[in-house]
Amino acid sequence: MTIPEQPGSFLKFCRAIGPRGITEFNYRYADNSRAQVFAGIQLSDGYGERDELIGILQDGGYEVTDLTENEMAKVHIRYMVGGRAPGVDDELLYRFQFPERPGALSKFLASLGKRWNISLFHYRNHGAAYGRILVGIQVPKAGRKDLRKSLDKLGYVYWEESDNPAYALFLGNG
DSSP: OEEESSTTHHHHHHHHHTTOOEEEEEEEOOOSSEEEEEEEEOOSSHHHHHHHHHHHHHHTTOBOOOOTTOHHIIIIIHHHOOOOOTTOOSEEEEEEEEESSTTHHHHHHHHHTTTSEEEEEEEEOOSSSEEEEEEEEEOOGGGHHHHHHHHHHHTOEEEEOTTOHHHHHHTOOO
């Protein structure tokens, strides 16, 4: 799916899919206008609901490519979304444990509001009591204290990973 590359777009997308669960969301910043995301959405009514959801998203202005039956995408591409992102300034990387309950992701996104841009997001629901999330957030130096206050107020367990060597090797912008 393609969404606008701007703060608040991910939250708008979550609201567009309604009360359905997101089982997977992979994204990495590519350019200033459009974001390509790989998303898994939990459906309770099969193909009919899938077609209805695709229609809702397209009516909302989203470009959607259904990869449900695409074996290469399911086995390989979903894990390869991302990479380096040249030109991403002021990116901080955080690892989270989100509680696995309806609204947890929306609560996180609402806490960020439109103050900061998400430049990387990887989420998978593994059926545990919490989901594991990796998120890159573009935060100018002057706003870092405000971000930490927002994250602390949110109440989710998190760790900053900006200095992690794996980030520098595989995801960093340098």
